[in-house]
Amino acid sequence: MRVVWLDGSAEAVSALDSAVAAALDGGDAVLPLSAGDPAAPALLEAMAPDTPVEPDTAVIIATSGSTGTPKGVLISPGALTASAVATHARLGGPGHWLLATPAHYIGGLQVLVRARLAGTKPAFLTGTGFRTDDFAAAAAAVLAEDGPRYTALVPTQLVRLLDDGGAGLAAAQGFDAIVLGAAATSPKLRERAHDAGVRIIPSYGMSETASGCVYDGVPLDGVRVEPDASERLRISGPVLAHGYRLAPELTAESFQDGWFRTSDRGLLLPGGRVEVLGRADDVINTGGVKVSAASVEKVLGAVDGVRDACVVGVPSPEWGEAVVALVVAEGAVDPAALRAAVRAELGGAATPKRIEFTGELPLRGPGKIDRSAVKARLSS
CATH class of the missing domain: 3.30.300.30 (ANL, C-terminal domain)
Known part of the structure; x- marks a missing residue:
């Protein structure tokens, strides 16, 4: 296992980019961690870096999630690649990418994978925190390229760019698509982006699906999403992770017969569109x-x-x-x-x-x- 500590510098992201490229070719599994995260030492210990890694693992995404219990999602080269290929097919073809979210999360790490498969060099938004002028400066290199230009953001970042109204907003307007993930996109935010000329594509997914696997309500090619009797969503397809680090019982509980059982409720609408209703444990009994x-x-x-x-x-x-x-x-x-x-x-x-x-x-x-x-x- 190769541990890569991310401290907000371009050098650290470049090291991660190289490590992920090697892992995709069958090299050591990569564990990216944030140097500024107080929980990172506990996550590292829970991932047992001296213990052999489960077979066919390229990346381990370590998280304590909403429960506070550390777990590591095991993602294969095939799942990472399938996700990136399907994403490019949905967006309009391989292109140039700006990494603007933390790369120790799956959404940021997949930007590196997509750029690698596209044969392009990603630009990095370095430093800690998110500032709209830094976004504009980092985006300049991508927006100067020919062909599709993409980035991935979380809704909070998009709100700041829309509020900025200056160079940050102008940069956002230059992308052919901005994938929004990690949290739900409200109708009001979608409307604001449209009115501002910012092309967004809300996505739904998680580490266990190698990043977003539903784009604007439509599953990526090869991905199936369906609710069970209790409206809890389950997902199948080539983008699935193959389990949790050193947690066979949790793996057996969550991954069954080619399906991953999520913690989210949802509906399957006419035409195959997916509507996510929120986490199953966010139902209040009053x-x-x-x-x-x-x-x-x-x-x-x-x-x-x-x-x-x-x-x-x-x-x-x-x-x-x-x-x-x-x-x-x-x-x-x-x-x-x-x-x-x-x-x-x-x-x-x-x-x-x-x-x-x-x-x-x-x-x-x-x-x-x-x-x-x-x-x-x-x-x-």
């Missing part, structure tokens, strides 16, 4: 009524002046769980108007018992809302 947190968030996000919202259930002696919301607003927003919108759309049980406002939602990983932190704040 007074005996089951409420989808994602559905409440969707209603809140559609209200004028609301930029983002996170809805969770907190312990309640009266309701068992109470629906509460943490909202990011632009200017003054009346909580009563928010409650009225939810009540009109989803009914009284889904209406938040309490709404608090914040400047930004806490995040974990590449743009994912830290629901545990929101719940801790709203439970106090």
Whole structure:
């Protein structure tokens, strides 16, 4: 196993790029880790770098996820390649890529794989954090190339580029496609991007599917997505990982008969489109009524002046769980108007018992809302 520490420098990303190229050709498996992540030492220990790696593994994506328990997703050269090839087929052919998300997550690492298979040299957004002027500077090299120009972002980054209105937005407008992943793209954000002339493609996927495997609601070629009886989504296809590092029981539980059972609920719509409803464990049982947190968030996000919202259930002696919301607003927003919108759309049980406002939602990983932190704040 080759461990690559990423510190925000171009040298570190270049080292990872070379290591991934060797792994795709049958070399040592690569474990990318963030040097700035306080959890990285624990992740490294859990990955047991001195223990032989499971066969046919090119990359191990280590994460503590929402549970806090370290796990390493084992991804083969074939899965990485299948994902990259299918992505290019969906976007419009191989092209030039800008890496603008952390490369120790699968979404960033796949940018390196796609560029490698396209025979192009990726540009890197270096440093820590995300600044729109740095994005514009890094994008310049890609936008100067002929042929398709692509990048991958998380919704939070896109919002900052749209808010920027300057060089960052101009750079975003120059890409033939921007793949949005890691978190759901709200209808309001989709509309803002369209009005600004930014071509986005929302995606759904995870480390276990070698990055996004559903683009704008349509599975990539070779990928099947279907809900089970409880609306929990399962996925099959050549993009699947083959298990978890040193966790045969977890592997057997999650990967069965060529299918990966996700933690998300969803629907299969007419025409084969997939609608993701949110995580299965984000259903709130309040007074005996089951409420989808994602559905409440969707209603809140559609209200004028609301930029983002996170809805969770907190312990309640009266309701068992109470629906509460943490909202990011632009200017003054009346909580009563928010409650009225939810009540009109989803009914009284889904209406938040309490709404608090914040400047930004806490995040974990590449743009994912830290629901545990929101719940801790709203439970106090």
